[in-house]
Amino acid sequence: xxxxxxxxxTKYFNPDTPVISNLDLTVNDGEFLVLVGPSxxxxxxxxxxLAGLEEPTSGQLYIGSQMVNNVxxxxxxxxxxxxxxxxxxxxxxxxxxxxxxxxxxxPASKIQQRVASVTxxxxxxxxxxxxxxxxxxxxxxxxxxxxxxxxxPKVFLxxxxxxxxxAKLRVQMRSEIKRLHQRLxxxxxxxxxxxxxxxTMGDRIVILKDGMIQQxxxxxxxxxxxxxxxxxxxxxxxxxNLIEGKLTEAGFVSDVLDIPFxxxxxxxxxxxxxxxxxxxxxxxxxxxxxxxMDLVLCEPLGNExxxxxxKGEEKLIARVTELNNVEIGRKIKIxxxxxxxxxxxxxxxxxxx
Amino acid sequence: xxxxxxxxxxxxxxxxLTLAPFLWMVGASFMATGEAGTYxxxxxxxxxxxxxYSGLFTGLQLGRYLLNSIIVSLxxxxxxxxxNSMAGYAFAKFSFPGRNRLFRLLISTMIIPGQVTxxxxxxxxxxxxxxxxxxxxxxxxMASIFGIFLFRQYVMSIPDxxxxxxxxxxxxxxxxxxxxxxxxxxxxxxxxxIFTFMGAWNDxxxxxxxxxxxxxxxxxxxxxxxxxxxxxxxxxxxxxxxLTILPVLVVFLALQKYYIKGIMLGSVKE
Numbered sequence: 197x198x199x200x201x202x203x204x205x206t207k208y209f210n211p212d213t214p215v216i217s218n219l220d221l222t223v224n225d226g227e228f229l230v231l232v233g234p235s236x237x238x239x240x241x242x243x244x245x246l247a248g249l250e251e252p253t254s255g256q257l258y259i260g261s262q263m264v265n266n267v268x269x270x271x272x273x274x275x276x277x278x279x280x281x282x283x284x285x286x287x288x289x290x291x292x293x294x295x296x297x298x299x300x301x302x303p304a305s306k307i308q309q310r311v312a313s314v315t316x317x318x319x320x321x322x323x324x325x326x327x328x329x330x331x332x333x334x335x336x337x338x339x340x341x342x343x344x345x346x347x348x349p350k351v352f353l354x355x356x357x358x359x360x361x362x363a364k365l366r367v368q369m370r371s372e373i374k375r376l377h378q379r380l381x382x383x384x385x386x387x388x389x390x391x392x393x394x395x396t397m398g399d400r401i402v403i404l405k406d407g408m409i410q411q412x413x414x415x416x417x418x419x420x421x422x423x424x425x426x427x428x429x430x431x432x433x434x435x436x437n438l439i440e441g442k443l444t445e446a447g448f449v450s451d452v453l454d455i456p457f458x459x460x461x462x463x464x465x466x467x468x469x470x471x472x473x474x475x476x477x478x479x480x481x482x483x484x485x486x487x488x489m490d491l492v493l494c495e496p497l498g499n500e501x502x503x504x505x506x507k508g509e510e511k512l513i514a515r516v517t518e519l520n521n522v523e524i525g526r527k528i529k530i531x532x533x534x535x536x537x538x539x540x541x542x543x544x545x546x547x548x549x
Numbered sequence: 550x551x552x553x554x555x556x557x558x559x560x561x562x563x564x565x566l567t568l569a570p571f572l573w574m575v576g577a578s579f580m581a582t583g584e585a586g587t588y589x590x591x592x593x594x595x596x597x598x599x600x601x602y603s604g605l606f607t608g609l610q611l612g613r614y615l616l617n618s619i620i621v622s623l624x625x626x627x628x629x630x631x632x633n634s635m636a637g638y639a640f641a642k643f644s645f646p647g648r649n650r651l652f653r654l655l656i657s658t659m660i661i662p663g664q665v666t667x668x669x670x671x672x673x674x675x676x677x678x679x680x681x682x683x684x685x686x687x688x689x690x691m692a693s694i695f696g697i698f699l700f701r702q703y704v705m706s707i708p709d710x711x712x713x714x715x716x717x718x719x720x721x722x723x724x725x726x727x728x729x730x731x732x733x734x735x736x737x738x739x740x741x742x743i744f745t746f747m748g749a750w751n752d753x754x755x756x757x758x759x760x761x762x763x764x765x766x767x768x769x770x771x772x773x774x775x776x777x778x779x780x781x782x783x784x785x786x787x788x789x790x791x792l793t794i795l796p797v798l799v800v801f802l803a804l805q806k807y808y809i810k811g812i813m814l815g816s817v818k819e
Contacts (some may be wrong), residue, residue, distance in 0.1 A: 249713050270719035282710035286732045296718035343718070 198260040198273075198350040198383055199225045200246065205255035207241055207407075215241050216407040219255070223385060228377045230386045230398030234430070238407035239387045243353050246385065247276050259351060270299075275344035276353040279360060281336045283328040283343070289315075290324040293342050314342045317376075334365045341376070354386040358393065370397060391431050395419065403427050420536075425545035428474050428538055434502060434513045437480070439473045440542060448473050448539070452510040453487060458534065463549055470542035475532050477502070477515035485531025494522050505530065578602070578788035585783040601788035611792065613764055614771040619796070620683055621756070621767055622749040625690035629745050630738060632692040637700025638730050642712060652701070655694050664754070671758055685759040686767070690749055696741050703737040704730060739807035747797050768793045 200223035207216040216238045223229045231239040244250040245257060248269035257264050264272050283292050290311060297307045315321050318338045328336055337357060344352055354373070358366045374397050377384050388394055394401045395415040403410040403418060403426070411423040422428035428436045441450030443466050447457035455473065457463075482503065489512065493504035503514040505528060514530065539549040572592055577585040578601060580594040605611040639645075640652050670689055671680075679685040707730065715725045731738070753769040760766055766774070772789045 247713075247717060249716070269713075269717045274717065276714070276717050278710045278714060280708060280710055282708065282714040284711065284715070284729060295715075295720075299719040299724065343714075347718075 199223065199258075200351060200383060200385070201256075201258040202242070202246075203256045203258070205242075205245065205252045205257065207238070207245065207250065208253045214253075214407055216245075216252075219407070219409060221402065221409065221412070223383060226381045226383055228374070228384045228386065228397060228399045230388060230394040230401045231404060232388055232391055232394035232401055232430075233404035233410075235389055236406075237404040239389075239404050240355055241407075242404075243276070243355050243385060243387050246272075246351070247274055247353055248272050273347075273350045274353055275347045275349040275351075276355065277337075277340050277344050277357045279356040281328070281340040281360075283336060283339055285328050288325050288327060289320060289331070289339050292328070292339055293346050296343070296347050310346045310348075311342075314345045317345070317379075318342050333361050334369060337361065337369060338372075341373070345376075345380075350383065352382055352384040354384065356388055357386075359388070359390070366393075373397065392433060395431065401431075403430060405430075422474075422538065422547060424547055425472055425474070425540040428540065428547070432476055434477050434515065436474045436476050436538075437512045439510060439512075441471060441473060443467055443469055443471045443539070450510070452508045455532065455534075461534070461549060463539065466539075466541070466548055471548070472540045472542050472545075474538040474540060475512075476536065477513045479533040479536040480512065480514035481531045481533060482514055482516050482528060483530075485529045487530050488527050489530055491522070491524055491526050491528050494524060503528075574787045574790055577784055578791045580784050582782065582784055585787065601782075601785040602792075604785060605788055605792065609771070609775065610764070611768075611771065611789070614766050614768050615792065617683075617765060618750060618768040618793075621686045622746055622796075624683065624687045625749040626742055626746045628687065628691045629693055629696060630742060633696035633741065634700050634731065634734065634738065635726065636692065636697045637702075638704050638726055640697065640701040641704035642707075642709070656698060659694050667755065667758060674759065680759055681762045681765050683765075686749075686752075686756055689755065690745075690752075693745070696745065699741060700734065700737060703734055707733055736807050739804045743801060743804055746800050750793075750797050 200221075202219055202221045205216055205219040206214055208214050219242070221242075231242060233239050241250060245252050246259075248264070248267065252265065259272060259274070284295065287295065293311045293314060294307050297310060302310075311324075312321075315324065318341060320335070320338055320342060323331060323335060323339075328339065331339065337360075340357065357373070358369050361369060370393060373384075373386075386393075386397060398415055400412060400414055401418050402412050405426050411418050411427045413421075418427055418431050422431065422436075425438070429438060439448075439450050439453060441448050441453075443449075443463060445464075445467055446454075447461075448455040448471065450473070487507075489505035489507040489510075491503060492506045495502040495504075500515055500517050501522070503516065505512045505514060512530075537549075538547055540547050573590070576592040576594055579597040579599070581596060581598055582600075584595065640648065674680060674685050674688070679688065711729060712725055715729050720728065751769060752767070753773065756767040757770050757773070760770065768789075772786070772793055775786055775789050
């Protein structure tokens, strides 16, 4: 187990644009940290730099107390699980699992012991003689996990390991990896573009955009208190409703909706500025209120219902648990739970309330 | 259905036409002296004899030429597979300054006809004292641009993550090449082996230039000499030709399965 530290890391692939700029991040010992962001945000590059597959242009990487900038991947005591499994196609499951141990010249009896204990945890015993192509997607991913586990590394790195699996298997493997973490208590860094995976798996989440950290926090922290407009809109499904407008002394004004603020909201220094009003779907109250919108679409999910509301150009999505008398095209009265709403500056995206 | 039958008939006729000279060669090699020239030509010898085969080995040192050919062809095949695969792997998976430019330069040299390089190559090898030695044939065949190209294209289809996984697992570059790249490249290795072996075995011009001593001749050169000396002895020439073709045929048939796999590569999504 080990703490990981990235200090002032910058990475350029071409001289004009940095993929990662001045990144500082500490991963606690035994933590499950998720790096999440849209494609091209640099999350995989961070992982690859930690693995030693890419070199940072500047800055320092620490695993435990050792600076590893110039340490070979094999000497970093890390293991990585790849998106496409990266199993050796010409080797049996056993050989795939034993490969790294053989390279370390471990005695055969010990290799057998290690492989056996891992295959037991991952329920792979009956597949040991098969080649990867004879396995299903889920089994392959388990072999990839096993290959990382036999090494008993200090740090596990996961590069979008579930994105090649179908939806059901993904949910299953998600909880398996999480359970594995609880069992091994090893530091794990997990890269994904799927915010649901990030929310459900991470002890902490790092949200990245354009090679820069937008926010670091627990899943609930980033959900309820997004640092900026990007985090607010990226985390949560369905996404946060965003309405552009202006801040006046009375409250928020947009082309379609005017939202007067109660006295406890104090934003005097921002009056006159262009802002974005953000409210999550579950914080829209249906049934009474001063605003009226058209119900254009209704998506019942069983335990909840997603409502699509429109008024002029403005579109909102609301999430309700109980709903009676749904009629498409009907006008619905709504109100906002303002204590849960957010205001972001339009220019910088920074949250002001 | 009738059109299918017609196509098959045409194909069978073409196959027989292609096969006929080969069958006649085998038949004639077993005929008595002078029989192959009789009219009408026939395929099956009237009284089969092995005289010409034994004559080749006793009177003409064919055993020696066969050995020369085997040494040279196997060496070229073995060494060139090693060199081409390593170079192809490097061009496909290592990033080093000038990689693409160097590769383009290599490819562009393919337009230079081999004959143009023969004279300077001979002078060079002569100065190195390699005329009339096996190395004189082996060294120029140790690497081929076509082989490097073929190997590079194949290795490019192997995902980088496989190599990265091996690197994290603790494998050195040499180990990755031996335990990951080479086993995965079996089809292309076999294809290249067949191409190279056939090329080296059948090569006539270069061994003719570099080997001036009779005992260093390879089979095709010896066979050409046979034609000069025994113009009338068709049966003996045919026996020589059969012996020359036989190893190539055996290699091809033995590796055919992989060879076709190699040619088909990439055409079907697995």
